[in-house]
Amino acid sequence: MNAGRLRADVAGRIADVLAGAAAPLTDVYVGWTAAHEAATCPARYRGQGEDGWGFPGWSPVLAAGACGRAALAHHIARADLARRPPPMPVPLVAIRTWMQALRSPPEPGRPAEERSSVGDWVRETWEAGDTATLAAVAATAGRWLAGFVRVLGWPLPPQFTLLNAPGPAAVPSLRWHPDKASPVTVACGADARMGRVTGAGGFALAVHRVSTGDDGALRERAAFESAAGALAIGVPPASVLVTAGDTGERVTLPVDEDLLAQGAERIVGVVTQRAVAVERGFDPADATPSAACRHCDRLADCPPGQGWLAAAGRWRGGLPVLSVLPPG
Numbered sequence: 001m002n003a004g005r006l007r008a009d010v011a012g013r014i015a016d017v018l019a020g021a022a023a024p025l026t027d028v029y030v031g032w033t034a035a036h037e038a039a040t041c042p043a044r045y046r047g048q049g050e051d052g053w054g055f056p057g058w059s060p061v062l063a064a065g066a067c068g069r070a071a072l073a074h075h076i077a078r079a080d081l082a083r084r085p086p087p088m089p090v091p092l093v094a095i096r097t098w099m100q101a102l103r104s105p106p107e108p109g110r111p112a113e114e115r116s117s118v119g120d121w122v123r124e125t126w127e128a129g130d131t132a133t134l135a136a137v138a139a140t141a142g143r144w145l146a147g148f149v150r151v152l153g154w155p156l157p158p159q160f161t162l163l164n165a166p167g168p169a170a171v172p173s174l175r176w177h178p179d180k181a182s183p184v185t186v187a188c189g190a191d192a193r194m195g196r197v198t199g200a201g202g203f204a205l206a207v208h209r210v211s212t213g214d215d216g217a218l219r220e221r222a223a224f225e226s227a228a229g230a231l232a233i234g235v236p237p238a239s240v241l242v243t244a245g246d247t248g249e250r251v252t253l254p255v256d257e258d259l260l261a262q263g264a265e266r267i268v269g270v271v272t273q274r275a276v277a278v279e280r281g282f283d284p285a286d287a288t289p290s291a292a293c294r295h296c297d298r299l300a301d302c303p304p305g306q307g308w309l310a311a312a313g314r315w316r317g318g319l320p321v322l323s324v325l326p327p328g
């Protein structure tokens, strides 16, 4: 499927969903997290309410990859300014240097890449005095960066471009809107592109994770990012490389019609659930219990989730779920 056909197909299906909604939708952000949540437990996704539909905002876990990419882009830009090849980054030093640059006044000759959404969040967190959160973010981002270099090697592969990172050493963001007036934003969350974008494709998208996930989620992730990437770039990638830093694993998934169709399904699925939410909001009748119940804000209102967690051998928050013993 070429990207033009994919764009027309997804835009048409999204337009149908929007036209059938009980009320106009506003600000529907379709990234991997929303796609995964809408597919795994629609009830939970719909229950996130008004705050859940746009960009979800930064948290220490979500910010780790973005901080790692921004710090790496900053590291490369500094070396470019000094007209020398970038040395292999020392992860925590690179993160700290980038965070310090965010808080420093502008200087002549300083890379201008510090402006970014995650950079603004780090600066605000610092100004709020929340150094504990910043330390947690730096630790996870350092782990992300260490794994990135471990799996992809240093120097980075030829024709390598960082994605979704600020500055001249990267492409700032991969977004697609079905049309100018659409409330829907589709965001490709790939970390890097390898190879040049040509009409024939021939490039790969890289998705780097700190740790491994199950193989089902791995294919789901590749499907979503390949479709979102094809929509945003205008050419489908030839493959998606999914990596895990802690184990050094890397899996290449070729992009074919089936993978793109699966990704398109997930993208349209988010908008569909958002349209259903206008009428029904959270409804435990659509609950799909899984390990996600352990961390779900809706658990108190969700009998299927409670039932799943009450089964033998379930854990919650790192501790086994125990039944309360009667007094005496």
Ligand code: SF4
Residues within 6 Å of the ligand: 041, 043, 044, 287, 288, 289, 290, 292, 293, 296, 297, 298, 299, 302, 304, 305, 306
């Ligand atoms: S508790 Fe589980 S089943 Fe219920 S809404 Fe949350 S994730 Fe879904």
